[in-house]
Structures are given as structure tokens and as C-alpha cells.
Amino acid sequence: MLAAVLVLNFLLFRMMPGDPVASIIDPNFSPEAKAALSRMYGLDKSLPVQFLLYVKSTLTFDFGISFLTGRPVLDELRSRLPNTVFLLGTSLLISSFLGTWLGMAAALRRGSLLEKGVLWSGAVSFSFPSFFVQLLLLMAFASALPLFPLRGTLSVPPPPGGWALAGDYLWHMALPVFSLSLLGFGGWALYVRNLMVKILGEDFILLARARGLPRKNIVWRHAFRTLLPPLLTIFLLSLPGIVSGAVITETVFSLHGVGRFLLEAVTGHDYPAAGASFFLLALLTIGANLLSDLLYGITDPRVRLDRGGRG
């Protein structure tokens, strides 16, 4: 998995057009100076050697120096990663909890207004482009009604003091997180509702009801437990999309994050930066993948037993 990402990343950014060195130096430089720069970035070596060097440096998180800013890419990324993780993590938490709750409520009250609402919000979240909704929110709550800031992660200059700083950060992140949660919960609720409807129609639920178990018990002890593993699968499948969403959200709200860094790097032919941020986003996906694999063991006892048997 990791190896495949490495190969893809290398190919993607080495095959981009334009001489990478040309973008950082003056065209009037002497050929010797150009060659020296090429040597500095290791571009004079053959492709396989370049690839090995690249793998080595990537695995040690040595991403080189950004062509555009002239600072080490690692430093740039290190200051941005927490913002991206915060943005995605918070909105994911909110949308998954809200979505699961609403989806279950909809499945329990078939034919109600709530269920119709869930069906519609699902359709909306699959058809409305995220940036459009975010632009509308920006226009309404930052431009027309200046309740929230138009751009940025912190005020310039940032307010002094820990609490004021944290408050300012939250104030800036409120709209991005809200918009992502708003867009995310619909699809989530739709999945949960569909799964739950299927589960509630199964025999073991009928049996549980026949045993005279209280409704709360049936829903949470029996149906919800069964719901969790497929829910995790869906979560796993939606991860890449969520990480992709970071690029757009960070661009719309001009956040100091990895996604926007990637966009700037790609448009500015900044290979080290683009490669590194792509790698980091892929790593984020893989990391979350691993995490949900671990959660599988907790939610699905069969997986646990299986693994125990083998080990």
C-alpha cells in the first residue's frame, strides 16, 4: 500500500511538464550554475537512482526545500498538518454522530417527516458541490452578515494569550467545520437508514421482539451492534473523498492547511512541496484506514476470534 503510494507519487510529480530547475532560477544563469542546481536537487542522475533517493528521503520525511518559498517543505507541512487534521477530524466526528443518530431515528420511524428529510438530505449531499455550499455560507455569514471571518485560520495579528488564541482559532474554523459536517451528515444518515431498515427486517430482530425485549434494548443492543461493521466499511470507503474535500474546503476558506498547500504547489510547479503534501494526504488516508481496521476488531467479534485463532 505504502509502496504503491510511493511509486505513484514519484511518477506523478516527476512526469510533470517544464524543467523544474527553470522555475527557481533566472534564465540568464550560466549553464554551469544550472547544472550545479540540478546536482543539488539530484536531477542529473538517472531515473531509477532518483527513485531510490526519493524513497529514502520520503521515508525519513526529508522532503527537501520548497521551490516557491525556499523553506524546508517539512517545516511548511508541519505548521499546516494540525489544521487539516483538526478540520477533517472535527467535521467527521460531528457528521458521523449526527448522521448515525438521524439515520437510526429515520429507520425507526418509517414514513415520517424525519425519514423524508433524511432521504432528501442524502440526495442533496450527493449532488451539491461542496464548494458551492461553502461559498454560499461564506457569502451569507461572512460577507452579508459579518459574523464569521472571510478567510484564514487566525486573525492577523493573532490575539495574545492562550484562551483568546484558541477562541480566535475556533471562530475561524467554525464555518469550514460546519459546512463539511452539513455536507457529510446527509450521505451518512442515508447509509445508516438503509442499513438499519434492512437489519430491522431480519429474523433475529423478530426473535428479539418475540422474546419481549424492551424496544431500547433491541435497537441498541441488537440492531446497532450489527450496524457497526458495515458502517465502518462505508467509513473506510469514504475516507479518500473526505481527504480530497480538504483541498477544496481549505481553498474556499483560505485555511493554512495541507490541501491548499498542495494546490499552490501543483499550480506553481513546486515538485518537492506537491509531492510531499500528496504523500502526507495519502498517509493520512492510510493511517485512518489502519485505525478503522483496528476498530473492526472491536466492533465485530468474529474478526477478533478469527485473528486470535490464526495467531
Place this chain on the structure above:
Amino acid sequence: MSALLKRWSFWSLLALVFIAIFGNRFFAAPPEAEVAASFSKPLWLDRSLPPTREITLTPEEPSVTLEWAYPPPAAFSLRTDLPESAAGLSVVWRRPDGSELTLAPLKKGLEVDGRDMAFKRALGLTPFGDAAGALFPGSGRYEVSVKGEGPWKGSVKIRLEGGRWGLLGTDQRGRDIAALFVAGVRVSLLVGIFATLIATFLGTSVGLLAGYAGGWTDSLLMRLVDLLLSIPLLPVLMALAAFWGKGLWQLILILSVFSWMGTARTIRALTLTLRDVPYIEGLRGLGAPSGYILRRHLLPETLPVLLATMTLGVPGAILSEAGLSFLGLSDPRVISWGRMLHEAQSFGAFTSGAWWMLLPPGLGIAFLCLIFLDLGKFLEERADPRLLSGGKP
């Protein structure tokens, strides 16, 4: 198929296809033409603003009167289109109080703008004066005419830039948003349909091959599918769009190369269940070549599902294209809805409060996606019962 005729989405799609093909004929100018002042509001929005007007004076109709009940127009310009200059004739402007101003002599190839110094001086204004304001001191009946002795040929055009234009206003460059919107339908439909067609072809081939061949071919292909499914798509697309170029067809190709995985999975699962169905086994026993079985028997069996997954895949392609365009990674010469939103964000739709630049493209994308979602659901519902009976013989 009569059930299809009852779906709103079917008729909406037909209407949109019609607009995509013939829509631009309803506009006098091509969509990229700059027709009015930047950020003009839609005509129906703010009736206190003057609409954009063009007045043409000809020898047959040498004077035009206009009722004016608005503040002065945003800009004023005059252009002569004459075969030769006519001495002794000039364009005269009469204000409601009866006072007259000479705007310009009838000279060949004359272009006067309200911001020209010479024009302001001719009106008796300071260089910093407001020509449009001097021409329109208040509401009432204005008259503009060609006065003087002698014959003349050709025409004089006077243009009053108002703050309102067309059905949906104008963007930052003064382009008609309604025309841009109509041009955008075409791009979204093209990208959505062709990208999914190619992706479906790829996915079906991979799925059939993996499901029918089995063994290491299957596991290799499915590993690839798993891998591609777990990589964040947009960053890859961004890099590819920057590397391959930003043309429409390149974009379609890039999108389709990275969106066939879902189809491949579905088709593989179907093929797996169909592979061991007695009649296929019988065909194999009779010595039918694999290619024949795949093409003539398995492919038609998967067709209903294929149609449904294809239709459900269109919104994804449309949204991806819009996202890339929104990030500014599309050809700037190709007008698309995503591009319109990109320009709305980058060129100050916010500061000028121009919400009419945001809503049409955004709602357009959403509407188109809803259409395909509904159609896909319809096809899925029709495919499902047949599939169940086919899957469990």
C-alpha cells in the same frame, strides 16, 4: 418504458440536452462576449437601476426620445458608423428642461466615451466631472437627435450602461451570465456522460475479466481496484490536470481513468455469480470460446446493472470536473459551471455582493446531479428484480 416518461428527471434531462444543443442560439452574442457593465444585476432584480440600452440613430430615424426615471447610467458611449464624415451635422442631446448639449460632430469612425477628457470639456465639465451625471440630471423625457443641414448615411450608436442586464446579470468581465450558464450545460453534460462512458467501458472490461478468469488475474486486478479506491482522488487529478494539460478531453480522460473501480467491483461480483450458472457451464462444455461467452452471454446479463451504475456514476464525474475547474485547474477558455464559480470566488463576487454569479452555476450542477441520481435510482429499481431471478436460477 412508459414508466420512464413519468419521471421528472427524464424530461428535465431532455430539456437540458435541448438547451445544451440549441441554447446559444437564443443569445445575440457569443457567451464570451462582454455585453454590459461588470457585475450588472439581473434585469428583474432592482428596478431602481437603469437597464443597459443601446440607441441607434439613422437618417430614417434621426431622433429618439427616452423616458428616464433612474439615477444616471454607469457609463455613456457614442460610436459613429458612417461611410464618410458629414460636415455641419452633430448629435444633440436635449434634457427635460429643454437645454441642449452638443455631444459630437458627425465624423467618420468617431468613438466617444463618457470618461474622455475632450468629451467632458466639450460638455463644459471639469476633467473630474461626471459626464453621465451631467447628461442625466434627473428623470423626465430626453431626446437625442442628429441636427443640422445636409444629407448623411450610416448610423450613430449610443450606449447607456445600466446596472442591469439580461436574465441573470453579468460577471466581472461584463459577460452575460445566462449565456455562460447555457454554455456550461454543454460542458457538464459532455464531461459527465463521456467520462462515465469511458469509465464504464474500463470497469466492465476489468470486472468481466477478473470475475471470469479468476485466479491471479482476479486478485491482481482487485488489488489494483482496492489501491485506487483508497487513494484520495482529487490530489491525483490535480497533479494530472497540471501535467497533462487542461483541455476538456484530457480532463474527461483523466476523470475516467480514475473512476472505473466501482463499476469493476459490481461487474466482477455479478460475473462471479453468473460464471457457474448451468447454462454458462453448458456453453463452456460445448467448447465455446471465452471471448464469445463473455461478449454474447455475460455482458448482456450485466447490462441492466451496468446502465444503473453508469447513470449513478455521472454525478461523480460532473462534481469532479466542477471541483477541478473550481480550483482553477481547467482550461480558462472553456466555460464551465465550475469555472464560473472559480471566477466568482477569485474576482470579487463577494465584495460586490454579486450572488447572481454564484447561484446559477451551483444550482445547475446540483440539479444536473439530482437528475442523474433519480434516473439511476429508476434504472436500479428496474434492474433489481430481473437480477435477482438471474442470480438465483
